[in-house]
Amino acid sequence: MDALINAEPAASDERPGTIGRLERLCTALVRALPASGAGVSLINEDHTGGGIAAASAPLSRRLEELEFTHGEGPSVTSFDVRRPVLEPDLAGRGMRRWPGYAPDAYGLGVRAVFAFPLQVGAARLGALEIYRDEPVPLSAPALRQAFTFAEVALALLLDGQNGATAAGLDDVLAYRAEVYQAQGMVMIDLGVSLTEAMARLRGHAYAENRYLSDVARDVVAGKLALDVDSV
Structure with missing residues (x-):
C-alpha cells in the first residue's frame, strides 16, 4: 500500500506531512477501486467540529460540507454506528436515510456512497468516504481494498497526531472555529443550550440552502442574528 501511495504523482499544491500523504491516498484509492472520488474526514462526538483532512477532488470537500451542515450523511452514520455504511443507490434508501444530505449530494451528481469508520478500540477519529457517479455497489475485491485504505488512513492520522505533522491536522480544524464562536453567540443571544444553538444554526442553513x-461566518461578523422565532 505504501508503494501505491508513493507512486501517486504529487499535486503542485500538495501540503506537507500527514495531509499530503492522505491526499495521495485518496487519489490512489480512486484509481485502484475505481471510484469517482474519496475523502478523509475528521469527526468529533457531537458532530459540531471536524473537517475534511484530504480529498481526491473539490467535490469531496463539498460533500463533507453538506454532512457538516445537515449533521447527517454516510461518514457521520459510519462514525456513529462504528461500522461501514454502504449505500449503492442514493436515490433509493439513501433519500430516506439522509433526507437532508442525500438530495443535495444527488444534485451534485453522486449516485452511490460508501463510508468506513477510522477507529481503534474506543477511539474514533473520523471516516473514509468513497463515492461513485453511478449506482453501482463495491465488488468484493473493491470492498477489501477499501478496508485496507481505511486502515492506512487511520495509521497516518494516528502518526500525524505527534511531531511536526500535527500542525497540518490542526490547520484542518481551524476553519471550524467560526462555527463554535457562532454557536456560543446564538446560545447567549437566545438563552438556549449549546445543542439548541447548533440546531438553530443548522436549521437556518437548511432553510436558506446555505452551508x-x-x-x-455571517453571525460572527454581525451580518446575521437569529431571533427566537427562527428555524
Whole structure:
C-alpha cells in the first residue's frame, strides 16, 4: 500500500506531512477501486467540529460540507454506528436515510456512497468516504481494498497526531472555529443550550440552502442574528 501511495504523482499544491500523504491516498484509492472520488474526514462526538483532512477532488470537500451542515450523511452514520455504511443507490434508501444530505449530494451528481469508520478500540477519529457517479455497489475485491485504505488512513492520522505533522491536522480544524464562536453567540443571544444553538444554526442553513460554515461566518461578523422565532 505504501508503494501505491508513493507512486501517486504529487499535486503542485500538495501540503506537507500527514495531509499530503492522505491526499495521495485518496487519489490512489480512486484509481485502484475505481471510484469517482474519496475523502478523509475528521469527526468529533457531537458532530459540531471536524473537517475534511484530504480529498481526491473539490467535490469531496463539498460533500463533507453538506454532512457538516445537515449533521447527517454516510461518514457521520459510519462514525456513529462504528461500522461501514454502504449505500449503492442514493436515490433509493439513501433519500430516506439522509433526507437532508442525500438530495443535495444527488444534485451534485453522486449516485452511490460508501463510508468506513477510522477507529481503534474506543477511539474514533473520523471516516473514509468513497463515492461513485453511478449506482453501482463495491465488488468484493473493491470492498477489501477499501478496508485496507481505511486502515492506512487511520495509521497516518494516528502518526500525524505527534511531531511536526500535527500542525497540518490542526490547520484542518481551524476553519471550524467560526462555527463554535457562532454557536456560543446564538446560545447567549437566545438563552438556549449549546445543542439548541447548533440546531438553530443548522436549521437556518437548511432553510436558506446555505452551508453551515457560511451562516456561522455571517453571525460572527454581525451580518446575521437569529431571533427566537427562527428555524
